[in-house]
Amino acid sequence: MSGVPHTAAAAELVTERRPVTPTWRRLTRQPVAMTSGFILVAIFVVGALGPHLVSPALVHLTDEWRNHPPTVREWNLFGTDAIGESMLVRTLYGLHTSEITALAATVLATLIGVALGSIAGYRGGWLDVAIMRITDLLGVFPLIIVFLAVYTYFTPVTAWKATLALTIFLWIPVARVVRAEIASTREREFVQAALSLGATDRRIFLRHLLPTASGTIIIAATSLLAQVFVLEATLDFFRLGVSTATQNTLGNLIGEGQANVFALGQGWWSWGFPAGVLLVILVCTNLLGDGIAEAIRPPRQR
């Protein structure tokens, strides 16, 4: 049987010929989205390593270094605050906490939202009704008020408590979106065909529904990530979230710096740099999110 290639070679041939998915290709063709993606990953890597990058050489609590503007000398890139702590060090720590909180809350909320939302969308029944009613409840008050109230129960707030509080509420919007997507996919012909062929629920869910809904889930997760960053920073900014006494976050650094501008005449750099980092993260997340959304659901040619 010389005409039939060796099976391993054939398998290799198949994997080689498998085209890059059109979604991925559409994404890589957007320079803006790709650049923001790279910047975002770079910031996240720096933030994850943050505490390890700090060396004792960066800390000098002397009079000379109080409220010092940013200089290249001595790595004082972000300036110092009123007691002479390097804002670069504090921002690195703040980035670390904020990033871990936001990423953990987003991942957890997405997992819970996808699990409950898909069960509700596929099975219907009491869970479906319950999720719809819970969605209504979350829309009653502005989110910021909800979290301000919830945080009073978590004082003193730490990063992990904040993650928990954000997860408890923010799986709801994800579940709503996933539920709608799964419920409408369920009625489509290919799912009905699989059903009539006797496919099990598990197979239909894993092979048909989840892949179809994956785009929606990714879009929901990226927009949630930006939302979590903003919410967390806003709450910390008002000193009702994580406090600088326990942990630095981007939000409470901005809050403390801004308060000290009024109180101690501290320079703009004490809040400007944490705010700048937060801003870059948010702009990049939004641009990347829109790029992903456009790649998954290409709009008509404009």
Place this chain on the structure above:
Amino acid sequence: MGAFVLRRLGLGLLAMFVALSGSFFFFAAKFLPLSETPILHSYWVWLRGLPSGRSLNDGLLGGHLVATVGAAFGRTMLLLGLTLVIVVVIAIPVGCLAAAMRGTVVDYVLRIGTYIAWAVPVFVVAILLQEGFGRIPGGWGTGWFPSIGWAGECPNGQGIDPHNFQCPAAGHGLTHVGQVIYHLMLPALALALGFIGLNARYLRNSVVDALDAPYVTVARAKGLPERVVVMRHALRNAFVAFVPAIVSDIGVLFGAALVVDVIFQLGGLGTLFIGLLQLNADANTPVDTYELQLMLLFAACVMLTASMIGEILLGLFDPRTRLD
């Protein structure tokens, strides 16, 4: 349509009631003086006092709640109103311009600008404007506007005139109106910026969609100038999606208004709410649960009204979206 709206209103009111009950248990269990009494009993007392309005007006710690909370709510709504005017006045020309010049440098620059405007958190915009244009002693800004407080008020002694050591007067009649708007200018701009970004982008896309429609081709074929084509035909049809969207956004805007209100210490709902919560964060001081509840009621009413009106407008403009 009527039945659909009534059903949504009913569900909304029900959700509001359940959420307010939930928040009552939440606050009553946490804050003195109610945390010392059996919670179901205090809930029943609160509930019983709702029809007569007693629970809404008589504070647990004394005072007339409707007067205090209502005044703060009025300030927040005034801020919201001014913001909406600014959003509409700026977002419509920007969106139209970007759509009319799509694919050009102008479109690209506006797109990047609107992206950044929407991505920046509102509290960062607020402190940037406050330091950049507010009057802060020793600050680096231009000092064109008051940095803090409502007209005629100087919270914590900030904004006092250094010449006569008095807070600048709020004036009467038209002067007063002018002073109020002058003090609201920075907060409203801070609040508006993000929503200008969002709505300008949204409007641009709907105008671009409309410009591709056959009736626009007909209008162009008739020989109408491009300005008339955009303004009369494309923009008018783009409004169908734009107006309900901006009305529905009022709910989100309201949440952001609380944040801005605290930063500029305008004495609105946000200042009052965060003030009460921070009061308790410092010490175990009693916090009036009834007052918190009334604030939440006002907030919930704004959210519900905005979403209802948004949906009704959408149903009126675009019959396809009716769900009945």
